[in-house]
Amino acid sequence: MKPLPLPVRLAAGLAVTAVEQARKLPRQLSGLPVTVVSEALQLSMRIQQQVTELAIKGDDALAGLRAAEEEPEWATFDEDDVPAGETPGETDEDPWEAEEHALAADEQTAPPDVLPNYDELTLPQLRARLRTLSPEELEQLLRHERAHAARPEFTGMLARRIANLDAQP
Numbered sequence: 001m002k003p004l005p006l007p008v009r010l011a012a013g014l015a016v017t018a019v020e021q022a023r024k025l026p027r028q029l030s031g032l033p034v035t036v037v038s039e040a041l042q043l044s045m046r047i048q049q050q051v052t053e054l055a056i057k058g059d060d061a062l063a064g065l066r067a068a069e070e071e072p073e074w075a076t077f078d079e080d081d082v083p084a085g086e087t088p089g090e091t092d093e094d095p096w097e098a099e100e101h102a103l104a105a106d107e108q109t110a111p112p113d114v115l116p117n118y119d120e121l122t123l124p125q126l127r128a129r130l131r132t133l134s135p136e137e138l139e140q141l142l143r144h145e146r147a148h149a150a151r152p153e154f155t156g157m158l159a160r161r162i163a164n165l166d167a168q169p
Contacts, residue, residue, distance in 0.1 A: 112140045123153050130157070135165045
């Protein structure tokens with residue numbers, strides 16, 4: 001016997017598949033809402049993952065174009081308030097006195113007694129502790145900073161805090 005043409009065989013196979021699916025339909029209808037919701041949630045999570053991946057790639061690409069800020073320009077703190085007529089870090093210190101302070105600080109290689117872990121503190125950690133320190137303790141930290149690491153952010157913040165305390169009545 002000669003086989004039937006391919007289109008006829010395909011149509012018969014499609015009809016049998018349709019009948020099989022129609023028989024399964026009552027059982028599938030009860031689980032259909034759960035399936036639809038599950039697939040919708042999966043799709044939304046996949047989209048969220050793709051959006052997040054694209055944002056991360058964009059952040060990485062743009063990070064090379066701009067320098068990272070140590071402290072955002074919109075962040076202001078009480079210690080950053082500079083009295084009128086002064087610029088940050090400006091002090092009325094005599095240069096010879098500064099040199100004497102530096103020499104005295106060189107003799108003390110250990111961190112100041114005020115904050116024994118001072119050298120390990122980050123800028124925000126130091127800022128959080130400034131309000132508890134007296135002007136003399138702040139001066140001690142400033143001398144230590146200038147003599148050792150001389151980080152501009154730290155010296156500027158300490159000098160501003162000292163100036164603010166001196167300006168208070």
